[in-house]
Amino acid sequence: MLYTLYRITGAVFYPLLVMLLPFFERFLPKWNLNQRVGRYGRYQDVYQAGTASKKNSTLLWIHAASVGEVQAARPLITLLLARLPAAAIFLTTTTRQGRAVAQSFLPSQVRCELAPLDILQAVQRALHEVQPTVYICLETELWPVMLTEVRRAGIPLLLLNGRISAGSFQQYQRIKKTLQPLLAGFSAVGVIAEQDKERFCRLGLASHRIQVCGNMKYDLMQQNLDKASKVSVQSVHKVRDKYSRLLDMQPDDVVFICGSTRTGEEQLLLPVFSRLQEKYSGRFLWILAPRHLQRLSEVQTLLAQAGLGYELFSHFSAVDGIKRQENIILLNSMGQLAHLYALGDYIFCGGSLVDKGGHNIMEPIAQGKPVFFGPFMQDFQDAVDLVLSARAGVQVGSSDELADCLLSYSLASSIYTQACQAAERLAQTQQGSAQRQAEMVLQQLRVHSA
Numbered sequence: 471m472l473y474t475l476y477r478i479t480g481a482v483f484y485p486l487l488v489m490l491l492p493f494f495e496r497f498l499p500k501w502n503l504n505q506r507v508g509r510y511g512r513y514q515d516v517y518q519a520g521t522a523s524k525k526n527s528t529l530l531w532i533h534a535a536s537v538g539e540v541q542a543a544r545p546l547i548t549l550l551l552a553r554l555p556a557a558a559i560f561l562t563t564t565t566r567q568g569r570a571v572a573q574s575f576l577p578s579q580v581r582c583e584l585a586p587l588d589i590l591q592a593v594q595r596a597l598h599e600v601q602p603t604v605y606i607c608l609e610t611e612l613w614p615v616m617l618t619e620v621r622r623a624g625i626p627l628l629l630l631n632g633r634i635s636a637g638s639f640q641q642y643q644r645i646k647k648t649l650q651p652l653l654a655g656f657s658a659v660g661v662i663a664e665q666d667k668e669r670f671c672r673l674g675l676a677s678h679r680i681q682v683c684g685n686m687k688y689d690l691m692q693q694n695l696d697k698a699s700k701v702s703v704q705s706v707h708k709v710r711d712k713y714s715r716l717l718d719m720q721p722d723d724v725v726f727i728c729g730s731t732r733t734g735e736e737q738l739l740l741p742v743f744s745r746l747q748e749k750y751s752g753r754f755l756w757i758l759a760p761r762h763l764q765r766l767s768e769v770q771t772l773l774a775q776a777g778l779g780y781e782l783f784s785h786f787s788a789v790d791g792i793k794r795q796e797n798i799i800l801l802n803s804m805g806q807l808a809h810l811y812a813l814g815d816y817i818f819c820g821g822s823l824v825d826k827g828g829h830n831i832m833e834p835i836a837q838g839k840p841v842f843f844g845p846f847m848q849d850f851q852d853a854v855d856l857v858l859s860a861r862a863g864v865q866v867g868s869s870d871e872l873a874d875c876l877l878s879y880s881l882a883s884s885i886y887t888q889a890c891q892a893a894e895r896l897a898q899t900q901q902g903s904a905q906r907q908a909e910m911v912l913q914q915l916r917v918h919s920a
Contacts (some may be wrong), residue, residue, distance in 0.1 A: 472648050473614055480589035480615065487587075498554035502566075506594035508586040510560075528557040528915065531602035532906055533616075536568040538852070539608040542631045542687040542791075543665040544575065545904035546911075551579060553912060560600050564587075589615040597623055604914055610638065612652055625915040630907045632854060642673055643724055650674035658913050660907040662852070681910065685856065685904030687830040693736040709812035710839075716786050717755070717813075718781070718794040724750045724815050724881065730761040730809050731820035736769050737905050738823050738869040740776055744875045746816070747797070757783075757810060759801035760821060761829070766802055773798065788855040812837040816876050819843045822871055831857055835897050840864070840879075840889035842872060862893040 487507055494502070501667055530550065534540045540563060547559060559577065562585035563569045572582040574810055586592040593615050604626045607617075610633060620627050634642065642649055653675040660683040661667050667680045677839065719725075728739055736758065747754045758780075761771050773780050780798040801807060818836040821827060821843055825848035834841040841863040847854045857863040866872045879886045 471706045472645065473618075475727060477590060477615060480587070484589050484591045486588075490831075502584050505584040506587050506592065507589075508592035508599065510583060510599050511595060511752065514578065514800050527760065528554055528603045529560060529601065530554075530557060530911070531560045531562070531605045533562050533607045534568060534572070534610055535564040535609065535611050537565075537571050537613075538849075539563075539631075540568050540572045542608055542643060542685070543572075544553045545686055545689050546630065546908055547576060547580060549904055549908040549912060551577065554915075561604065576860055586616075588615045590615055590619070591620045597625075603764055604628065604911065604918065605764050606911065611708065612649070614648075614652055617652045617655050626657045626912060626918050627629060628911060629656050629659045630910070631683075631903075632659050632670065633663070633666045633821075634673075634684075635851075636793045637671045639673075646673055657917075658910050660910055663856070665859070678871065681906065683906040683910075684900045685852065686904045686907060688835075688853065688900045689903040690855070690903075709809055713810060713813040717799065718786075718792070719755065720753070723755055725755045725757060725813050726816045726818075726876075727757045727759070727811060727814035729759045729811065729820055729833070731758065731769075732761055732824050733765065733768075734824045735820050736760070736772055740772075740778075741797075741819070742818075742873040742876070746876060748876060752797070755797050755799065757799045757801060757814070759807050759810070759820075763804065766800065769800065773800075810837070811839060813880055814839055814880070817841050818872065821847050823872070831863060832900070835862055835893045836898060838890060838894040840886070840893050844868075844872070856883070857898060860892050860896040860899075861890060862896045 476848045486509070487503065490914045491503055491507070497659070509832050532543055532547070534543045537663065540561075543562045547561075550559070553559065557579070559580040561572055561580050561582050563572060563582070566584065569582050569584055572580070576582060583713075586596040597619060602625055606628045608631050617627065650673070651675060651801070655687075656675070656679060657676060659668070659670060661670060661680055662683070662685045662692045664682055667677070667682050669681055671677050689916065695892065700776065713719075714723075724746075726743065731739070739758075743756050747756075754865065759771065760766060770780070778798055779796040780800050781796045781801050783801045784803055786792055786794070786891070787803070809836045814837075815835070817839050819831045821829045822844035824844075828847035829850065830851060831843055831853050835857065836900050841857060842864065843854075844866055845865065845867050847865070854865065859867065864875050866875055879889070
């Protein structure tokens, strides 16, 4: 009943949207209402973005709601194009920002557009024009009309990088009867963690269709597909030795790294530094890495006003064998932070003590290091869920709480050792996630073409 009402309401409003198309095209072109009502152009135009003819090409429709899902799609798309060089990919996003990000870094074989509204006429028109070989939705984009029509069209339907938070699960349970036929339409589902599999099963999805794969967004083994430099968990000690020599460190030095800090955050971290310095005295090194390099002068002024000496990281990388004079290093170059995390004993991820949405806390995890972060992590909630459930990090409510927590994590204690081991295990669970889920797509293509 609920789905029928939803379907009828959309169908009633569709003619009105079509009537408004000329107005939106003239006065509000950024809304892209043409795409929202399913007008993309005939499927041969979609294939034109690829390299094969329309007669024998494979077209994968991937739906990624916004920026986070687009980031997860990136390693998947790289792997699929490597295995299917003649394929074309039609990627849709719910938000304009997601589309802009996708267009900025995805290859020409990927056509990036806005998703059609979940209205019967719009969905049917979109499917008729695109004619995908397979439809893939990322995370938990469960649009009822789209899923129903894809299934009716006989198109293989996959859900990848699936996750259900505790809050969403409670909401889904209220509409379980409506949700069950939608979930039944999926040929295969790849989920991030065991708890996601359990929740999908409790909502009625058959267990044999679900595979626990890890999170593609944090697939540490696939970062090199983007030609981004990476350091594997196994090479942490080698990297630490490299930076130890560069910064003229002693074996018993303790390193506190604050990465990707934002405006106002360094001020909050000063008392944390003071308390740690008091504990470790001359053995303590603070590496401070502002998120934006244009803020360096601001941070330098703050340190000078606090009477704290510092040195720039570039000073050591430019001259071999230089002796460090200060116990504060200000990172003033891009592309070094992810590597430097291997040097850290205590690692704080910035943008989280101030309301900036947080930053990627999985970078320290990649080095097998527990991570500490503040309350404002709304842009990386999926990573927070992973880290906290694995006991590989700690979320604090304030800078005072951060200092208390760091001081309680004595480097020689079992609690610190267990946190490091948990971080290593979590890093390993993410390795190969994109490969596993790409193979799920290839398997469905083989079944469909048989």
